[in-house]
Amino acid sequence: MNDTLALNRRAFLRAGLFGSALLAGGAGVASLSGCSTAKVPANGFLHLRQADIELLTPMVPALLAGALPNGDADVPRVLRRLDTLLDSPAQGGRDAIFQLYDVLQLGAFRWWTMDAWSHPGTLSTEQIDQGLANWSRKQNSFARLALNGLCQPLTLAWYTDPEIAKGTGYPGPPSKVIA
Amino acid sequence: MNDLSKLEVRGIRDPWKEGLAAGWSVIDSSQLNEDQTIEADVVIIGSGAGGGVSAEILSQSGLRVVIIEAAKLKSTDQFNMDEGEAYRDLYQEGAARAAKDGSIAILQGRAVGGTTVVNWTSSFRTPEQTLSYWQNNFGVTGLSRSELDPWFEKMEKRLRVSKWAMPPNANNNALKNGCEALGWGWSVIPRNVDGCWNLGYCGTGCPTNAKQSMLVTTLPSAMESGATLVHSAEARTLEHDGTRVTAVLCNALDGRRQATGKTVRVVAKTFVAAGGGINTPALLMRAGVPDPHERLGKRTFLHPTTLVLGDFEERVDGYYGAPQSLYSDQFTWRDGVDGAIGYKMEVMPTHPGLMSSLIGGYGSLARTQVSRLPHYAAAIAMMRDGFHDESEGGAVELSKYGDAVLDYVLNDYVLEGLRHSHLKMAEMLFAAGAQSVRAGHGDMPFMASWKQVKELIPTLKYAPGMAGCGSAHVMGGCTMGADETRCLTDSEGRYHHLENLYVFDGSVLPTSLGVNPQLTIYGMTARNATRLATRLQA
Ligand SMILES: Cc1cc2nc3c(=O)[nH]c(=O)nc-3n(C[C@H](O)[C@H](O)[C@H](O)COP(=O)(O)OP(=O)(O)OC[C@H]3O[C@@H](n4cnc5c(N)ncnc54)[C@H](O)[C@@H]3O)c2cc1C
Ligand code: SF4
Numbered sequence: 001m002n003d004t005l006a007l008n009r010r011a012f013l014r015a016g017l018f019g020s021a022l023l024a025g026g027a028g029v030a031s032l033s034g035c036s037t038a039k040v041p042a043n044g045f046l047h048l049r050q051a052d053i054e055l056l057t058p059m060v061p062a063l064l065a066g067a068l069p070n071g072d073a074d075v076p077r078v079l080r081r082l083d084t085l086l087d088s089p090a091q092g093g094r095d096a097i098f099q100l101y102d103v104l105q106l107g108a109f110r111w112w113t114m115d116a117w118s119h120p121g122t123l124s125t126e127q128i129d130q131g132l133a134n135w136s137r138k139q140n141s142f143a144r145l146a147l148n149g150l151c152q153p154l155t156l157a158w159y160t161d162p163e164i165a166k167g168t169g170y171p172g173p174p175s176k177v178i179a
Numbered sequence: 180m181n182d183l184s185k186l187e188v189r190g191i192r193d194p195w196k197e198g199l200a201a202g203w204s205v206i207d208s209s210q211l212n213e214d215q216t217i218e219a220d221v222v223i224i225g226s227g228a229g230g231g232v233s234a235e236i237l238s239q240s241g242l243r244v245v246i247i248e249a250a251k252l253k254s255t256d257q258f259n260m261d262e263g264e265a266y267r268d269l270y271q272e273g274a275a276r277a278a279k280d281g282s283i284a285i286l287q288g289r290a291v292g293g294t295t296v297v298n299w300t301s302s303f304r305t306p307e308q309t310l311s312y313w314q315n316n317f318g319v320t321g322l323s324r325s326e327l328d329p330w331f332e333k334m335e336k337r338l339r340v341s342k343w344a345m346p347p348n349a350n351n352n353a354l355k356n357g358c359e360a361l362g363w364g365w366s367v368i369p370r371n372v373d374g375c376w377n378l379g380y381c382g383t384g385c386p387t388n389a390k391q392s393m394l395v396t397t398l399p400s401a402m403e404s405g406a407t408l409v410h411s412a413e414a415r416t417l418e419h420d421g422t423r424v425t426a427v428l429c430n431a432l433d434g435r436r437q438a439t440g441k442t443v444r445v446v447a448k449t450f451v452a453a454g455g456g457i458n459t460p461a462l463l464m465r466a467g468v469p470d471p472h473e474r475l476g477k478r479t480f481l482h483p484t485t486l487v488l489g490d491f492e493e494r495v496d497g498y499y500g501a502p503q504s505l506y507s508d509q510f511t512w513r514d515g516v517d518g519a520i521g522y523k524m525e526v527m528p529t530h531p532g533l534m535s536s537l538i539g540g541y542g543s544l545a546r547t548q549v550s551r552l553p554h555y556a557a558a559i560a561m562m563r564d565g566f567h568d569e570s571e572g573g574a575v576e577l578s579k580y581g582d583a584v585l586d587y588v589l590n591d592y593v594l595e596g597l598r599h600s601h602l603k604m605a606e607m608l609f610a611a612g613a614q615s616v617r618a619g620h621g622d623m624p625f626m627a628s629w630k631q632v633k634e635l636i637p638t639l640k641y642a643p644g645m646a647g648c649g650s651a652h653v654m655g656g657c658t659m660g661a662d663e664t665r666c667l668t669d670s671e672g673r674y675h676h677l678e679n680l681y682v683f684d685g686s687v688l689p690t691s692l693g694v695n696p697q698l699t700i701y702g703m704t705a706r707n708a709t710r711l712a713t714r715l716q717a
Contacts, residue, residue, distance in 0.1 A: 066546030087435060088266075088273020092578030096281070132541055136621065144621060145281045145644035151541045152284075153275065159549070160263030160532035168531045168552040170498060171182045173260035174378060176386050177189035 045079075047086045047094065052101045053079060058120040062128040063154055067164065081157040100149045113143055183378060183499050188386045194399045195254035195291075203402040208412040208431035209251065211441040217407065219245040220715065222427055222447040224414045224462065227293015228700040229684030230453030231393025232334070233708040234401035237451075240712035244406040245445050246398070247429055249413040249436075249454075250289045254394060258384035262532040265383035269297050271458075274533075278573065278587040282643030283483060284537075285457075285585065286651040290384075291410055292394030293455060295697060298651075299381050299502040300370040300390055301525070302340040303694035304331045304702070308516045312566060317660030317689045320670045327702050334701040338371040338391040345377055348500030350526045353489060353556035355505050357607030363509040368525075370501065371697070379499045379528055412443045415581070417450065417466035423678050424450045424468075449715060451708075452674075452682045456480075456653030459686040460575040461583030463657070469676035472664050475657070476575025479585055480691035481650035482561035483593055485600045486527070486537055486619035489556040489608030496553055497529035503695075510560070510603060511693050517567050520596035522560040523693060524604065529557050539621060539647060548617070548625070558608060560600035561652065562593055565690030572691075575656050589648060594641040597648060605632045619647030652685075652696050659687040672707040683707055 042050040060075045061068065068074040086094055103109045107117040114131030116123060123131070135147050158164055166172055199205060206215070220242040223230045230246060238244040253268055266274035271287040278285065288294030305327065313319035334340070347355065358365040375389040388395045402408065412429040419425060427450060431441040452459045460476035468475075507524040514521065534557065535549045564570045573587025589597070601618035606629055608616050615625040616632060622639050626632050639645075659682075660666035663675050668687050674680040683704045685696055692699055 063541045064546075065542040067549070084267075085273060085275065089275045090272055090578065090582035090584075091580045092582050092584055093272055093275065093277070129542055136540065139640055139645075141282075141642040141644045143644075144642075147541075148539065148621075148644055149281055151539065151545075152536045155539075155541075155545070156266075156274070156532055156536040159535040160261075160266065162261065162263075165262070165531040168535065168549050169554075170531045170552055171184040173380060173383075174183045174186035174188050174386075176256075176259045177187050178256050179190055179192070 045083045048079060048083045051105060052098070054121055055101060055104055055119070058123065058125070059128055060154070061125050062132060063151060064158055065129070067158060067167065069167065078154065078158055081161060082154055085153055085157040097149065097153065100146055104150070113138065113146065188376070188378075191255055191387055193255040194388070194395055195252060196256060198399060198402055204405070204407040205252065206407065206409045206443070207252065208409055208429070208441065208443055209433050209439060211431050211439070211443070214442045214444070216444045216446060217245055217409070219243050219407070219445055219447040221245075221449045221451060222247060222445045223451040223453055224427060225293060225453035225455060225458070225684060226291050226398060226408070227288060227393060227453065227455055227684065228295050228697050229455070229704045230293060230451070231295065231397040232701050232704040233451050233453060233683045234406055235397035236705065236708040237712055238401040238404035238406040240716060242712065242715060244401060245447070246401070246406055246408045247412050247414050247427065247443075247445065248291050248408065248410045249432065250291055250410065251434065252291045252408070252410045253384070254291070255386065255388055258386040260380045260383050260386055262383055262530050265297065266532070269384055279576070279584050280588065280643055282589055282648060283481060283587060284649040285481065285653065286649065287455065287457065287653055290394070291408065292392045292398060295392040296384055296394050297382050298392070298697060299528070300372055301503045301506070301695040302335070302338070302369045302371045302698045304328070305699040306693050308512065309690065309692050312516055313660065313689045317658065317666055318662050319660050319689065322670055322703065327706065330702040330706045331698060334698065334705055335369070338396060338701065339373040340369045340371045340698070342367045342369045343501055343504040345501065347504040348379070348497065349495040350497035350500070350529065350556045351503065351505040353491070353495070353608060353611040353613070354507060354524065354526055354558060357611035358507050358509065360610035361607065363507055363607070365505055365507040368504050368506055370504070375501065377500050379502055381502055382528060382530065409443055409445070414454070414462055415465060417462070417468065417680075419466065419468060419677060421469055424680050448679065449711070450680045452680065453684040455684050456656050456686045457575055457583045457585055459682060459684055460656035461577060464575065464577055465581055468674070468680070470667070471676065474665065474667050477656070478565065478572045478658050478689065479575055479587065479656040480565045480572040480654045480688070481587060482652040482654070482691050483564060483589065483597070484559050484561045484649050484651065485597050485604070486647060486649070487558045487601055487604035487608060488538070488617050489558070489611065489613030490551055490615045490625060491554050491556060491613055494553045495529075495556050497526070497555060497557055498531070502528040510600070511563065520567070520570065520593060521563045521693065522596055522600050523563070524558060524560050524600075524607070527557050527559045529555055537619065537647065537649070556608060556611070556613065558604040560604055562596045562600070563691055563693040564593060565655065567592060572655055589643045589646075594646065597646045598636060598641050602633065602636050605629065605636070621645050621647070652691070654685045654688040654691050654696055657682045657686040658689045660689055671710050681707070681711060
């Protein structure tokens with residue numbers, strides 16, 4: 001583990017995932033990941049930046065495997081729902097999610113969590129799935145908090161889509177007819 | 180339970196639509212083109228359990244009341260049982276609020292009517308043990324169980340609280356079957372409902388008005404008595420001189436919760452903070468009110484809550500039917516009041532958005548588990564935090580944007596309770612006939628026998644991010660009591676360091692409760708708001 005990463009890890013632990021404080025080394029992470037300039041949302045998005053989209057696009061088919069009725073074609077819809085979900089948290093909470101996306105741009109962080117230095121965009125779905133399996137076995141609180149921070153908002157965003165919700169066997173709610 | 184997706188909910192009144200037509204005084208701040216100043220006798224910040232009860236009592240006593248609420252007004256006609264919409268429109272931070280380190284998901288309402296609009300209707304009086312603990316440890320006076328009972332009775336009548344008489348849904352029934360098989364105690368939950376359709380959508384805003392939330396009870400009656408509701412307005416700070424508050428300053432918010440740039444300033448004689456745990460302390464922190472012993476936001480409690488799923492062969496359909504109708508106090512006082520952490524057991528509804536994110540994980544394993552959703556019973560245990568030296572709760576902080584953040588660390592004292600409750604709820608669900616069981620821990624698969632589970636759980640690592648934990652009950656942060664070095668309000672809810680500021684919400688609770696909080700807040704607020712009304716009329 002190199003020193004920079006160890007430092008960021010502690011800082012991150014303190015900052016928390018949905019937490020408020022910026023990473024002590026936040027600027028450092030951003031510049032390391034090469035996305036310090038890309039603070040603006042991607043075209044058509046409220047919050048997700050182009051770098052996040054490039055990071056998440058290859059990961060979503062592994063993260064939501066079996067839950068995408070149209071396969072990879074559903075990924076843009078997943079990202080839109082995630083983007084909408086990320087509009088509601090307080091700014092500080094949202095920052096923490098983006099710190100996670102930033103830190104995931106670091107090869108060293110991916111190596112520590114997923115045993116893979118490479119950007120997900122260069123990996124196959126199987127390789128990403130394997131990486132996530134490594135990550136999910138780590139007996140380390142920080143790593144697991146980070147994994148939850150990656151998975152949970154995506155899951156919540158996706159399964160609150162009424163159509164996707166029905167895929168769980170849930171018949172759906174009654175309908176409301178306004179008088 | 181029958182498939183309810185074909186059912187139509189129709190013929191329901193919307194009290195706010197009618198009230199607006201009849202001329203209720205409602206200001207939608209999102210539409211303001213100019214800054215506004217309003218005058219009042221009393222301004223109430225927050226329209227939830229504490230705010231709603233205060234509004235009714237104070238306005239009926241003839242005072243000019245203004246109610247401030249950050250959320251946009253949303254009422255019965257718009258309650259369409261869509262989970263995603265409800266989280267976005269009716270919950271704090273779109274239901275994505277969490278403890279600072281991300282280890283505890285925190286569900287809290289943000290609505291006209293506050294958390295009562297999305298709560299699950301369980302209505303318990305405060306346990307005697309809890310009230311005695313406050314008396315003995317914090318110098319709380321006048322709030323013994325016998326002194327509070329008349330106030331509970333009054334609020335139970337007002338909000339139609341009675342034990343649920345219909346058969347429980349299969350989710351709740353699993354708790355009963357498990358407890359009976361093991362010889363554990365269980366009982367029926369009193370609910371604040373009137374003409375409940377037994378649908379199960381209490382968490383997304385009751386579409387039938389059966390739930391006696393503040394939105395359809397105390398707030399409409401306050402409006403009838405001439406109160407003004409200012410919604411889409413977030414109180415950002417208080418103007419004060421260190422002894423008295425003179426005004427509250429609010430930001431008008433647009434549909435995306437962003438400040439529009441317009442402000443609402445309410446000048447009043449008396450101020451009631453009723454924003455609930457986390458939010459009330461945050462407002463007072465932003466306002467820089469006197470806090471000589473740095474107690475603001477400290478001792479914030481959560482009833483840290485664990486989940487265990489039992490997979491039944493038959494369908495459970497836990498998303499349908501009254502969400503909570505049975506409970507067990509078998510382990511609530513398992514080591515006395517102030518020993519190892521005790522917990523109350525109930526169940527939670529299993530709507531797919533929330534439940535799939537609680538199931539957690541990713542990929543094909545998560546998918547396999549989510550696909551059994553209709554077959555799950557979902558038992559929960561709520562840890563009674565705050566009764567032990569090692570249970571100081573969390574501390575509210577302000578982010579650099581001035582928003583509230585809760586730093587709550589799951590320490591070994593609480594983690595022991597998480598593990599204990601996982602074991603006991605797993606045992607209960609097997610006893611109820613589950614074919615496999617999984618506790619809410621990231622390293623636990625579904626397992627087919629109690630013996631396997633009993634062997635695995637003691638070997639798992641219990642740490643933040645590994646053991647799943649959530650909360651729907653935020654309490655404390657403005658501790659009530661006589662000891663000014665540890666407490667911020669007196670037993671009547673008056674802030675110790677400002678003459679005309681009162682706190683009437685869950686943030687005054689000195690510890691967690693050991694029961695779901697709403698009736699405690701209703702009863703205490705009814706008492707303290709009545710005393711305030713008398714004082715202001717004198
Ligand atoms: C999903 C869920 C289920 C629950 N089920 C139950 C149950 O079955 N039984 C039970 O007893 N309890 C239940 N609860 C908890 C219970 O409803 C709450 O504890 C209770 O409503 C808290 O009351 P309160 O007055 O402290 O604040 P709240 O009811 O939370 O109201 C506070 C209001 O103030 C507003 N506000 C806050 N700050 C500001 C500000 N600065 N400016 C303007 N407005 C502000 C908020 O938007 C909110 O609407 C549940 C909670 C949840 C989330
Ligand atoms: S169960 Fe009853 S109270 Fe809850 S949403 Fe349905 S009708 Fe309303």
